[in-house]
Amino acid sequence: MKIKVSDILRHVLLAFLAVVWLVPIVWLLATSFSKYTGMNTSTFFPKEWAVDGYKNLLLGSDTVAQFPQWFWNTFIIACFTCIISTAFVLMVAYATSCMRFRGRKTLMNIAVIINLFPGVLAMIAVYFILKSIGLTNSHLGLIFVYSASSGLGYLIAKGFLDTVPASLREAAYLDGASEAKVFFKVVMPMSKPIIVYTVISSFLVPWMDFVYAKMMLNSGVASQWTVAIGLYNMLEKSLINTYFTQFCAGGVIVSIPISILFIIMQKFYVEGVTGGAVKG
């Protein structure tokens, strides 16, 4: 095959874009291995390399940085959120996709309307409600915030279940299976991709979220925080010069589980966003 000029140009362009996209990430990685604790502003790469950032972050915790505790908090919250959200999403998806009942369309239209309100708006009132029953600054409250309304995000799962042939279910009914049995024994085993997608995406919510956690956990007690709040706090003007390297190290550590999960989810992500329309 002859090499054309346009091919070379294409690869050069791709390489250039890749560099642009990777520069901040490389900077994150490089800075996390810096010996200097603050932000390095004079050179791109640190002058002296060290693993102190990681060591301080993981082993030495003080009133500002309690990364292992944050990681654990976020993990616990993520597990519960994941279980509740996945159950809710699949339940709503099955009910709206596989069953026909009065008020189904109305219910779905109401869900669309509710989704158009900015989430932050409802959260302001949720904060007061939780405060009046003493659940702010608690992980239980945050789990509620993340998972209670998750049923509203059923559309992607519904799009998937819509593609499960009805004849399969009808065969099961003829064999005398109850609706519940069809749900657990027929439809769920066929829905592995969408279950994986829902599990991972709801597990990732507490790792990625910043706003709700900041609203709910506002007492200033570092041991209660999630990773997002903790890392954000490290960049306060008075703290940034002591903690910037630790912030970068923390960012790298959080990214590892997330990227693993994302690689697994990637395949389902595309199908999800395009509503299951992408079928070869």
Next chain:
Amino acid sequence: MEKSKGRIAGFFSAIGRFFRGFGEAAAKGDLFVKLSLIWMGAGYFRRKQYVKSVLITIFEALVIVFSVVCSSQYVPKFGSLGTVKRESVFNPVTMKNEINDYDNSFMILLFSVVSFVIWAVFLVVWISNVKRAYELQKMAENGEHINTFMEDLNTYRNENFYKTLLALPVAGVVVFTVVPLLILILVAFTNYDQQHMPPTELFTWVGLDNFINLFGGGGLTITFAYSFVRVLVWTLVWAVFATLTNYIGGILLSLLINHKRVKLKKMWRTLFMVTIAVPQFVSLLLVRNFFADGGIVNTICANIGLTGFLRDVGLISTSYIPFLSSPGWAHVMIILINIWVGVPYQMLIATGVLMNLPTDQVESARIDGASPVQIFRHITMPYVLFITGPALVTDFVKNINNFNVIYLLTQDVYTTTNQALANSQAKEVDLLVTWLFRLTQEYYNYKMAAVIGIVVFVLCAAFTLVAFGRMTRGDREEVYR
């Protein structure tokens, strides 16, 4: 239009049927049906459905207890939202200062709304219950089989399984989304702000004053109207640019990577996806420091003489480039950084769509002598638009509400020098949602935040309606059935 008219008419006639059935049941029912107007378990009791009778009686009792114990304290004050201010009063008996029995406006609002929701649910259950009792009566008269409790339970695994499935999720949405939204919508009609903070102060209804303030009435607060227009314009500009740049960028990038003469496709894709793996709050906070006034990019720009050049040209007046700290620069940078954040996602989606492009059409077009540009314009693009069109609409709505990018990039970094904006706690780079968020978190101005929230909703709803009305959206729901 015809269809939607029919739907609305259908909705109202369904409501009509619901009440007509109730009237009929109440008029023609026997003693126990009539009795179940008061004691909800009566009808079931008569037909020997004792467990059901007990359960519905407990439900009725709970609602009554709640109404007596809780609602009666709050609902009567709903009209004024409380009149007794919190004071500490000297009690001559105990010789101490004691807090009086004060009204908490927010609690009144909260429990009133909760009561209204509970009563609405109760009303529906109550009416259905009477109708059900009448049905049972008719079934008994005709000698039909009446379900035992176990048989009733069984329906919740079969034809009523959807109720079992939906109960908890719907309850969650009602408690954590519907009730809070109702409360916040009501707050928009009160004067709940820093001067009227419960428990120490009361707030009360002010009608449409807040809306008038926002839209430019009411002389004193003219700055609010000014800020609103500025923020609204930037919100729309941002949403349009953020959506379009990401969408087009994603498609172009995926076309570039998936070109058949490009080697190592997988490697290129992975390189771009590294940015997705880093959580947004990390990457955005990082980039913000990357472009800080005294940050690394500024150092490099100063070293290669770019800063000096820009100063000579007159684009900047400072000794650094104010990437994220002055209007104009910040606006452009935010959109650019958003491209960096969002294009990899779009690239992934576009890749998925393009891989499933019907190849036979492309082949036949090529055989007919179509140029690559023509193929792209007439086959690829319409196909991609058809598949991703709905996602484009939701992306636009998401960008109107894109809190993270704006807040994480500009909070603590950007301070406005525009006095009019500062007076209403807005910044040039604020979106409506970030403005709303900061109004509540930093200035406790709940009334204006609620009004802005409603405006955002109207904006999103209007856009969605128009967009979906124009797009003939393929409803695949029934295709596979």
